[in-house]
Amino acid sequence: xxxxxxxxxxxxxxxxxxxxxxxxxxxxxxxxxxxxxxxxxxxxxxxxxxxxxxxxxxxxxxxxxxxxxxxxxxxxxxxxxxxxxxxxxxxxxxxxxxxxxxxxxxxxxxxxxxxxxxxxxxxxxxxxxxxxxxxxxxxxxxxxxxxxxxxxxxxxxxxxxxxxxxxxxxxxxxxxxxxxxxxxxxxxxxxxxxxxxxxxxxxxxxxxxxxxxxxxxxxxxxxxxxxxxxxxxxxxxxxxxxxxxxxxxxxxxxxxxxxxxxxxxxxxxxxxxxxxxxxxxxxxxxxxxxxxxxxxxxxxxxxxxxxxxxxxxxxxxxxxxxxxxxxxxxxxxxxx
Amino acid sequence: xxxxxxxxxxxxxxxxxxxxxxxxxxxxxxxxxxxxxxxxxxxxxxxxxxxxxxxxxxxxxxxxxxxxxxxxxxxxxxxxxxxxxxxxxxxxxxxxxxxxxxxxxxxxxxxxxxxxxxxxxxxxxxxxxxxxxxxxxxxxxxxxxxxxxxxxxxxxxxxxxxxxxxxxxxxxxxxxxxxxxxxxxxxxxxxxxxxxxxxxxxxxxxxxxxxxxxxxxxxxxxxxxxxxxxxxxxxxxxxxxxxxxxxxxxxxxxxxxxxxxxxxxxxxxxxxxxxxxxxxxxxxxxxxxxxxxxxxxxxxxxxxxxxxxxxxxxxxxxxxxxxxxxxxxxxxxxxxxxxxxxxxxxxxxxxxxxxxxxxxxxxxxxxxxxxxxxxxxxxxxxxxxxxxxxxxxxxxxxxxxxxxxxxxxxxxxxxxxxxxxxxxxxxxxxxxxxxxxxxxxxxxxxxxxxxxxxxxxxxxxxxxxxxxxxxxxxxxxxxxxxxxxxxxxxxxxxxxxxxxxxxxxxxxxxxxxxxxxxxxxxxxxxxxxxxxxxxxxxxxxxxxxxxxxxxxxxxxxxxxxxxxxxxxxxxxxxx
Ligand SMILES: Cc1ncc(C[n+]2csc(CCOP(=O)(O)OP(=O)(O)O)c2C)c(N)n1
Numbered sequence: 084x085x086x087x088x089x090x091x092x093x094x095x096x097x098x099x100x101x102x103x104x105x106x107x108x109x110x111x112x113x114x115x116x117x118x119x120x121x122x123x124x125x126x127x128x129x130x131x132x133x134x135x136x137x138x139x140x141x142x143x144x145x146x147x148x149x150x151x152x153x154x155x156x157x158x159x160x161x162x163x164x165x166x167x168x169x170x171x172x173x174x175x176x177x178x179x180x181x182x183x184x185x186x187x188x189x190x191x192x193x194x195x196x197x198x199x200x201x202x203x204x205x206x207x208x209x210x211x212x213x214x215x216x217x218x219x220x221x222x223x224x225x226x227x228x229x230x231x232x233x234x235x236x237x238x239x240x241x242x243x244x245x246x247x248x249x250x251x252x253x254x255x256x257x258x259x260x261x262x263x264x265x266x267x268x269x270x271x272x273x274x275x276x277x278x279x280x281x282x283x284x285x286x287x288x289x290x291x292x293x294x295x296x297x298x299x300x301x302x303x304x305x306x307x308x309x310x311x312x313x314x315x316x317x318x319x320x321x322x323x324x325x326x327x328x329x330x331x332x333x334x335x336x337x338x339x340x341x342x343x344x345x346x347x348x349x350x351x352x353x354x355x356x357x358x359x360x361x362x363x364x365x366x367x368x369x370x371x372x373x374x375x376x377x378x379x380x381x382x383x384x385x386x387x388x389x390x391x392x393x394x395x396x397x398x399x400x401x402x403x404x405x406x407x408x409x410x411x412x413x414x415x416x417x418x419x
Numbered sequence: 420x421x422x423x424x425x426x427x428x429x430x431x432x433x434x435x436x437x438x439x440x441x442x443x444x445x446x447x448x449x450x451x452x453x454x455x456x457x458x459x460x461x462x463x464x465x466x467x468x469x470x471x472x473x474x475x476x477x478x479x480x481x482x483x484x485x486x487x488x489x490x491x492x493x494x495x496x497x498x499x500x501x502x503x504x505x506x507x508x509x510x511x512x513x514x515x516x517x518x519x520x521x522x523x524x525x526x527x528x529x530x531x532x533x534x535x536x537x538x539x540x541x542x543x544x545x546x547x548x549x550x551x552x553x554x555x556x557x558x559x560x561x562x563x564x565x566x567x568x569x570x571x572x573x574x575x576x577x578x579x580x581x582x583x584x585x586x587x588x589x590x591x592x593x594x595x596x597x598x599x600x601x602x603x604x605x606x607x608x609x610x611x612x613x614x615x616x617x618x619x620x621x622x623x624x625x626x627x628x629x630x631x632x633x634x635x636x637x638x639x640x641x642x643x644x645x646x647x648x649x650x651x652x653x654x655x656x657x658x659x660x661x662x663x664x665x666x667x668x669x670x671x672x673x674x675x676x677x678x679x680x681x682x683x684x685x686x687x688x689x690x691x692x693x694x695x696x697x698x699x700x701x702x703x704x705x706x707x708x709x710x711x712x713x714x715x716x717x718x719x720x721x722x723x724x725x726x727x728x729x730x731x732x733x734x735x736x737x738x739x740x741x742x743x744x745x746x747x748x749x750x751x752x753x754x755x756x757x758x759x760x761x762x763x764x765x766x767x768x769x770x771x772x773x774x775x776x777x778x779x780x781x782x783x784x785x786x787x788x789x790x791x792x793x794x795x796x797x798x799x800x801x802x803x804x805x806x807x808x809x810x811x812x813x814x815x816x817x818x819x820x821x822x823x824x825x826x827x828x829x830x831x832x833x834x835x836x837x838x839x840x841x842x843x844x845x846x847x848x849x850x851x852x853x854x855x856x857x858x859x860x861x862x863x864x865x866x867x868x869x870x871x872x873x874x875x876x877x878x879x880x881x882x883x884x885x886x887x888x889x890x891x892x893x894x895x896x897x898x899x900x901x902x903x904x905x906x907x908x909x910x911x912x913x914x915x916x917x918x919x920x921x922x923x924x925x926x927x928x929x930x931x932x933x934x935x936x937x938x939x940x941x942x943x944x945x946x947x948x949x950x951x952x953x954x955x956x957x958x959x960x961x962x963x964x965x966x967x968x969x970x971x972x973x974x975x976x977x978x979x980x981x982x983x984x985x986x987x988x989x990x991x992x993x994x
Contacts, residue, residue: 117875117890122882129888138872138889140846141818143454143486168792168816171489172454174482174515201707204679207814209489209518216514218482319479321452349853350451352900353846360893379903386899 097228097258098123100268101190102131104235107271109158110188111135112332114145118165118207120192120256137332137361140353142169144325146176146187150249150315151329153185155288157279159242160329163190166256167207170214175317177218180249182316186242186277187249189219190235192256196226211253220248226255232268243277281313281330285337287407288330290314292323292343301342301419304370305407306400312342320344324351324416328358331414340407340415345376348383348418355387355416364413368392370403371419380418389416431570433463433830434472434562438480440555444562448829451850453480455822457487457500458848462826464496465809466787466834468610468638470542470569471826474501474562476555478508485515485549487822492519492547493681493813494633495606497574499538501531501561503552513551521546528553531561535568543574544703545610578703578718581725590715591729594674594699598738600626601670602723605678606633606812607702612677613720614641618648620723623730625737627666627745631678632658632812635800639787639807639834646805654745657804658812659797661755662748667696674726675700676719680710681813756801769914771795771867774936775802777914778837778865781921782806786835789824791817793841794874794943795867818847821864825851828860837924838864843872845897849904852931856905861928866897869938877943901933910935 095103101124105113113128114137115121128136139145142164149160164170170191180187194208202208212222221241225234234252242250282288289307291314302308313330315322327341358365367389369380377395384391392415394403407415434446437453450456453475463471475484481502491498500520504512517523522541524534530552531538541548552558581587594600602621608614609630621628628649635658637645649655656663667673673696680700700711701722708714715722760776763769775798782788788808790796792815799808809827811819820838827836845866855862876890898908907930911917920934 117872117879119875119878119882122875122879125879125888126883126886136889140843144846168489168811168814171486171519171814172818174486175479178478178482178511201710203521204681204707204813206681208681209814214485214489214515214518217511218515317479317482319477346451349903350850352849352903356893356895382899383903386896386903 094262096123096260096262097231097254098127098260099130100231101235101254101259102127102134104232104268105161106131106134108236108239108274110161110239111158112137112152112160113163114139114149114160115163116142116145116165116169118169118192120259121163121165123259124163139357142172143176144351144354146173146189147179147315147322147325148329148332149187150176150180150183150185151290151326152333153180153187153329154183154281154313155279155330155333157186157277159186159188159239161188161190166192166194166211167209170211171209174215174218175319176322177215177249177251179315179317179322181218181220184246184248184280185316186247188238188242189249189251191251191253192259193224193253195255195257211251215251218249219251220246222251222253224253225258228258228261228263231258236269236272240274243275247277247280279333282311282334282337285311287337288313288334288339290323290327290330290339290341292341292347293318293320301370301417304396304400304403304419305342305417306404307340307342320347321350323347324354327414327416328354328361328363331358331363332361336411338407338410338413338415340417342417342419345372345380345418348416352383352387355383355389358414359388364410365389366392366410366413366415367418368394368415369418370394371396432470432472432566433460433826434474434566435459435826436474438474438476440476441474441558444559447474448825450822450825450854452848453483454487455825455848455851457484457491457498458819458822459826459829460498461487461491461496461819462789462809462823463830464491464498465636465823466638466807466827466831468641469573470497470499471830472499472501472562472566474558476503476558478504478511481512482515485512485519487819488519488547488549490811490814490816490819492521494636494811495521495545495679496547497542497545498547499542499565500547500549501552501558501565502549503554503558509551516549516551520549522548524548524550526550526552526557526561530557531564535565538565539568539574543576545607576703578721579716581717581721584715584717587725590699590713591726594672594726595729595733596736597672598736599669599671599741600624600737601666601673602626602628603631603667603673603675603678604628604634605631605676606637607677608719609634609637609641609645609677612718613724614645615648616720616723616727617676618645618653620727621649621653623727624735625742627654627656627742629656629663629666630658632800632810633678633681634658635804636809636812639785639831642807654742654749656745656749657800659800660752660804662745662752665748666745670696672696673698675711676723677702679707764914767914769912769917769936769938770941771798771869771938772802773914774865774867774917774938775799775839777917777921778839779803779806781925782837783835786837787827787831789820789827789836789838791820791839791841791844792874793817793844793872794869794877795839795841797874797943799839817841817844820844820848822848822851824862824864825855828855828862836862838862840864840866841873842866842868842870842892842895842897849900852901852904852906852933855931859929860931862931863924864901864931864933866933866935867938868897868935869940870894871940873940874943876940896935898933898935906931906933908933908935910937912937
């Protein structure tokens with residue numbers, strides 16, 4: 084892990100050790116909105132093959148992506164947002180993962196111990212652990228560089244425990260920057276293997292936006308009534324698209340679809356843009372919506388780079404489902 | 420002080436919600452998202468200096484509200500969150516509510532009635548309050564009861580009498596000895612103290628005034644009065660600007676009035692004490708302990724008046740030319756930022772400083788500017804500081820500006836509201852544009868589209884030897900997206916295009932206007948973060964060692980503002 088340079092070997096910094104440990108445990112996705120304190124992590128991810136950085140357009144959306152991902156993959160993604168306001172924006176998503184028992188590791192830089200006595204007045208100071216007490220399943224803290232690997236192990240193991248769920252690990256942020264003399268880290272113990280919680284053996288993975296499925300109408304029209312569906316743990320509109328993108332990223336094979344409504348879609352346009360950036364092809368369709376709405380949706384597709392799926396109320400449910408199945412590696416968004 | 424808004428029919432204070440089960444209550448302004456609703460209440464509180472309410476029902480909305488409340492709470496805005504959840508969910512929200520407010524009240528079966536007095540008392544101390552009510556019915560009842568009570572008058576706080584402070588003569592004496600005094604005006608003083616008394620003190624003491632980030636967001640009427648009271652002879656230095664940093668580093672005593680000193684991190688006066696200037700803090704609350712050498716519990720304006728009298732009696736020891744130095748430094752800084760813009764104007768390049776200069780000069784005097792924690796916010800702070808500029812200070816949160824503008828628009832309907840929105844931050848609250856459009860409200864958002872998380876990108880180049888990772892953004896047609904939300908929108912790429920868009924913004928409008936300002940990736944006017952991070956391991960020299968002098972020299976080429984920051988750092992090290 085240490086690097087050879089002109090000046091000899093440099094000990095890895097805490098961020099590099101963190102990413103190496105995560106990778107050793109099979110973690111391959113880090114979702115993060117930047118802040119100065121997480122930059123060393125970004126740098127380390129960028130230098131690590133097999134671990135990828137996804138930069139969403141809000142902390143909340145990124146955290147909900149992690150929920151879907153954890154459920155579909157059985158291995159947690161790491162959410163690493165900046166301290167204070169970054170962590171604050173995760174609250175509803177953390178609670179959601181707790182209810183759906185999605186394994187997620189929330190890794191946050193924390194103010195160093197000397198700042199915590201006056202945390203309320205420190206620049207971007209927030210007592211993360213107190214704030215998340217009712218949302219996270221379990222929380223860990225690391226203030227000592229020597230214990231870094233051990234705390235990552237403990238937090239990951241807890242996220243994959245019985246039940247699985249969102250686990251937080253606060254790391255005093257100077258640890259990410261500082262290079263300490265090399266010493267042996269705790270030996271790596273394999274994490275409990277967890278099969279994906281959703282979509283086992285299913286032909287397609289169906290995500291739901293809670294507000295869109297009050298009656299089974301739309302699901303019937305899309306031929307999806309027989310498919311096992313999953314939704315975010317917290318039953319609230321506005322999370323579905325991020326959740327579905329997470330399902331898509333966590334599930335390497337089989338198509339993923341999300342059934343939603345126009346208002347929820349309009350509140351999550353950035354997810355369509357992010358999906359393209361993440362290499363996911365999005366197809367958008369309106370089902371049982373009037374011509375005006377249809378036109379609006381087409382415009383959204385144009386603006387966000389999504390493909391337009393030409394279906395309407397004359398398309399038979401079987402054909403709609405067939406069209407979704409054709410998009411094996413894609414994400415199909417059905418708006419009703 | 421302006422009275423409470425009288426634009427609503429039943430609820431007499433600005434009140435916001437995104438919860439469907441509360442929609443339709445007369446007087447409540449509906450938003451799409453419950454976090455945005457908290458930001459809206461925050462905006463309303465900032466612009467009036469008076470309480471505003473956010474109401475939320477259910478686990479998801481209450482947690483979103485708590486997320487938004489963090490920003491309000493950081494800047495001690497008098498926001499009340501009235502919330503309720505199903506009994507089973509209570510345990511899931513209490514921690515978030517306690518931490519995101521400064522006062523948490525868990526109301527029993529009687530609802531608000533039992534905790535109303537405590538709520539009002541907390542508001543008088545400018546502490547955001549979260550009230551957890553037993554059910555949705557008690558929310559509705561509580562809302563009308565509270566708004567009626569708040570409408571009856573602004574909550575006031577009985578501050579301790581100066582005479583009761585035992586060591587007052589000693590403190591005043593110590594301050595009088597100062598040779599290079601500086602007055603730091605914090606949000607507490609900015610929102611409720613006698614600002615004329617503070618200006619008079621600074622004038623007699625020949626002290627420059629530094630305004631904290633929090634105080635820069637004081638209610639517009641107060642800001643106007645304060646700038647007038649300081650006239651031309653008391654230099655007022657805007658938060659984060661180079662003369663501000665320099666003054667704070669050079670002073671031999673800092674009198675901090677009504678400040679929690681969260682900005683201390685920005686100028687190296689942190690717990691690690693990179694800068695060792697003594698700080699005497701005057702505030703209503705003893706918290707936080709740590710940065711100040713001494714805290715006097717008193718009303719800031721009264722204290723300022725007492726100190727002024729002491730100086731009148733005993734004489735002023737300030738070295739000659741001390742405050743004139745900053746009048747000059749401020750003039751130089753103003754010239755510098757202006758020439759930064761002018762340089763680009765000459766080359767016909769649309770850059771952030773040029774755009775900001777043009778936008779500020781096109782706005783009417785009563786325009787309220789709303790900004791974010793990113794680079795665009797720093798430019799706004801540099802060019803717009805004599806105007807009301809609302810930027811989250813303690814948390815420097817990004818993504819709240821559009822939602823805050825909704826609240827400002829409601830609470831100060833006669834003032835134009837112009838927001839400067841980072842492109843990275845655009846999608847946090849973009850959907851709230853739809854509400855403004857539906858209500859037919861004028862509002863202008865300038866999206867600073869530099870295709871990057873610029874503030875962070877620049878820190879990255881500094882840390883990692885000019886290497887950037889992940890901080891570039893794809894190009895997105897924000898103007899089209901704004902149209903999808905029901906707004907008018909234009910995209911501009913040149914100074915001439917911006918001028919046309921500004922002419923549109925000046926027209927009488929019945930819908931929000933979103934101007935996508937395509938900018939070249941550029942610099943930032945000040946680099947506070949390097950000082951915050953200077954605290955790594957508590958030792959600044961280590962950072963300098965790690966970065967290497969050559970990196971630092973290279974960095975000063977990328978960051979004009981860093982040059983003076985480096986001077987300050989080195990000066991502090993020498994001290
Ligand atoms: C909620 C929140 N998340 C993250 C940050 C850290 N942060 C500070 S500035 C910044 C970049 C903002 O980018 P953009 O909105 O494009 O503005 P720019 O700096 O480019 O002007 C970020 C992510 C923050 N302050 N608040």
